[in-house]
Amino acid sequence: MRRNFAEKLVELPVDVVVKNREASFYTMQNILVHMIDNEDWIVNWVIHGKSREYMRKKSEEYTDMTQVLQHLDEVENKTHAFLNAANEKESNS
Numbered sequence: 001m002r003r004n005f006a007e008k009l010v011e012l013p014v015d016v017v018v019k020n021r022e023a024s025f026y027t028m029q030n031i032l033v034h035m036i037d038n039e040d041w042i043v044n045w046v047i048h049g050k051s052r053e054y055m056r057k058k059s060e061e062y063t064d065m066t067q068v069l070q071h072l073d074e075v076e077n078k079t080h081a082f083l084n085a086a087n088e089k090e091s092n093s
Contacts, residue, residue, distance in 0.1 A: 002035055006072055010065045017065065030059045033068055040075040043082055 009017050009028055017029045025031045037056050045054040062068050 002032070003072070003076075006032055006065075006069060010069065014064070025059070027059075029062065029065065029068060033057075033059050033062060033071070036068070036072050036075050039079060043079045044075075047082075 009032060012028075018027045020026045021028065023031060025034045041051065041054050041056075045051050057071075062071070
């Protein structure tokens, strides 16, 4: 669902994506970044006991949706690697 949301945002004009909607994280782009960051924080930091070390990139540092999609790809790849390793460990137990 998140990937579909991201791909739909890419199709929209940038002014629509970054318009302040007075929502939880103001813009549709920021809401997407928040969703991605939460997965990254939980799967790649909290589970490993390193939650305090996590540093989020500020939303204004994303200048276009290409950067957001790259961040999404990186986080999804790390999550898949973690889940595959967990499945292998579980299978070997």
